[in-house]
Amino acid sequence: MASAFVVGGKFRNKVTELLENTDSCLPKRLRGELEEILGEPEPRTLSFSTARTLKQYLQDKGHPFYLHELLEDGSLHLPEVVKPPRNPELVARLERIKAKLANEEYSRITRNVNTQEICRKGTLADFGREVRSVKAVVATVFNFLVTVVAAFACSYMGSQYLFTDTGARVIAAVIAASVVGLAELYVLVRTMEGELGEP
Incomplete structure (x- = not known):
């Protein structure tokens, strides 16, 4: 499940501008998180909690741009799903069931074939x-x-x-x-x- 955004160039430019602005009184924690995001290698990710804090800050301070504008060229960060290892007992049981079903199908298909009649000449x-x-x-x-x-x-x-x-x-x-x-x-x-x- 998504828990972060992958941010693009627009976010980087606006946040850099916001951080360089001397009269902006960003909270220390938010400033540290934003600087850390800008320091990350590509792709940069913005967590939902940091996005909420930034949105609240922009709303409270009445800045002329909004969070959705920052994330316009971004996308959702979908972490790679790690599949748990399969239980070997379960795998062996499934193989036995598959073999049993294949044998039953084969028996059903060949039930009217008499091998004794095929083998003898008549x-x-x-x-x-x-x-x-x-x-x-x-x-x-x-x-x-x-x-x-x-x-x-x-x-x-x-x-x-x-x-x-x-x-x-x-x-x-x-x-x-x-x-x-x-x-x-x-x-x-x-x-x-x-x-x-x-x-």
């Missing part, structure tokens, strides 16, 4: 599950292709009774195969959504 059960999954996908794709090709073939063969032109028969077969393919895709997507929606 069991037969895992391999069987993957084979079943691949078999299901291959069967679904094969079923889709067979259905679309069969729809095309049936439409092509069946359209011979309606159209005599080959181009018209192919267009009719492509349209029928597209409709069947879209219906098959719709059913497939709905089935996959149902499987993914299960917990």
Whole structure:
């Protein structure tokens, strides 16, 4: 907390003028304090108590300048805060708490990681599950292709009774195969959504 002012050139000039003035009857104690301040090396500091005494003197004697004018180019003197040394027991305890919190955080982050699954290459059960999954996908794709090709073939063969032109028969077969393919895709997507929606 501030307890003094750092004074500037204006204060030095005015106080020097005040001290040299022979008809000024400064109290001996105040004169000694002011001379001591002027004798200090830079930065010169003026304590609050000396500032109050000087202000009272200037007020009582009716001098043409005031204390705030003297301190106009000065500033507050803020002493350097000296930090007390830290308690070694407290520092050790804080380090233990930090390490404990870091371990808890690490455990929370890695609680769903199974190191046994990472280390082993995979069991037969895992391999069987993957084979079943691949078999299901291959069967679904094969079923889709067979259905679309069969729809095309049936439409092509069946359209011979309606159209005599080959181009018209192919267009009719492509349209029928597209409709069947879209219906098959719709059913497939709905089935996959149902499987993914299960917990």
